[in-house]
Amino acid sequence: MPTDSDARPDTPAGVPTGCTGYLAAEGYTDDLIHELGEVVSVHGRLVLAAGPPRPAAWAQNVWFDPVRLPIASIGDAARGLRAMQRNWVAYAFHLHRRSELIAAKLPPVSAKPLLFGAPVPTAPLGSWCLENEHSLLAAPRCSSPFAHGAPTFVENRSDPPNRAYRKLWEAFTVTGCRPLAGQLCLDLGSSPGGWTWVLHELGARVISVDKAPLAPHIAALPRVEYVQASAFSLDPTRFAAVDWLFSDVICYPQRLWAMTEKWRDSGKVRNMLCSIKFQRDTDHETAARFAAVPGATLFHLAQNKHELTWLWHSEPPPA
Ligand SMILES: C[S@@+](CC[C@H](N)C(=O)[O-])C[C@H]1O[C@@H](n2cnc3c(N)ncnc32)[C@H](O)[C@@H]1O
Known part of the structure; x- marks a missing residue:
């Protein structure tokens, strides 16, 4: 496995994909693809489609202007992401160990459940995933401030009659x-x-x-x-x-x-x-x-x- 020692001294910038990324709601990737029509590629639940963002009801999160970043090592990947911005969440649909090692080198991002009614986070939250061992896809801006477009809440287990x-x-x-x-x-x-x-x-x-x-x-x-x-x-x-x-x-x-x-x-x-x-x-x-x-x-x-x-x-x- 490549290590930090073979990282390049200067961090390469990502190459624009010319696409928008749509992260399908879990279990509904086919519905999203049907809704989008022509798509460029599919990475787990992430669907890349050419051109600017369009309405997509089955997308849980939209990745704006994703770039492709060639990576020589784990440290190289983390440096490339950090050079773009601070807050990232990994969409680790495969290559789990490698994704975990890269994520561990990025600044921590709070994943505390939200108290209903409290202000939503305002800091941009980027998303990235490994395309393969040597390349990642990264979007510094996404439509949702929540990881993968899925807020979690401090639950009320006593008053409501069900979880609806x-x-x-x-x-x-x-x-x-x-x-x-x-x-x-x-x-x-x-x-x-x-x-x-x-x-x-x-x-x-x-x-x-x-x-x-x-x-x-x-x-x-x-x-x-x-x-x-x-x-x-x-x-x-x-x-x-x-x-x-x-x-x-x-x-x-x-x-x-x-x-x-x-x-x-x-x-x-x-x-x-x-x-x-x-x-x-x-x-x-x-x-x-x-x-x-x-x-x-x-x-x-x-x-x-x-x-x-x-x-x-x-x-x-x-x-
Ligand atoms: C998913 S549950 C609703 C849960 C509810 N929103 C809650 O928060 O507790 C669907 C409800 O639709 C009701 N329902 C089905 N057909 C109906 C109809 N024609 N008119 C009114 N309610 C109907 C069922 O009785 C059932 O209680």
Whole structure:
């Protein structure tokens, strides 16, 4: 194995790849490749595609302007990375020992779980991986300040009735959007009440709708009203303004699409955040329809499984 002693005295600069790197959500590399269309190369979950970044819902993190760095040794690799910037996270999908040895020569980066609501890290966090023994791919800037686009949180193991609350924590943290105290939220498909708990904790008023009951301690919260009904039976015209509509209903994406269109057409709702849940095959066509709605963002949370999260804000009225 080459050692530090054969490192070159001057550190070579990386060679631009002319690509953008997209790190697929774990288990969804094929979905990401389908979404991107033509790709240049695949390295584990990292997919390189030519040109500037484009929207990619199945990407957990985007590597901006990745460069290829020839390396003669472990020390050479670490020096090359340090010359670009301070904070790096390794995407070690193969050559684990060599990756570990390089990472050990880089400054430590805090991986402490975040307290929900605390400010997100602002320091740039670069990503790198070994392409082979003699070359690495490195992106000093990535779309997410969290390692591989996956924030971890200090968990609350006592108050919420299940672990679904972590999806909303992550969605609110990565988008910077969340309901304000006093706002009215409709939480559809809410049982046993993890999301309702999060919304109530933020100070919102929650109309919590499910065919199944809420956990008793969630149903008893002061600003929670439980409605036992099908989410699809709700008539938006019977509501005054709704600040946020949330849906975690298990249903086909096309059925969710019809429901969100009904609410958008009604003009009664200002923001929506919905889980689009896929069955065996990903319904790429419906996902693309959601992504194309003006004011919408479609993304995969680290907490999501075979589902995407859709966030939509209504256009502000003309001045
Ligand atoms: C993934 S769970 C929701 C978990 C919930 N968000 C939480 O944080 O606890 C999906 C829910 O969708 C509900 N559901 C399925 N079909 C529904 C429908 N037509 N109307 C309302 N809820 C429905 C199920 O009863 C189930 O509670």
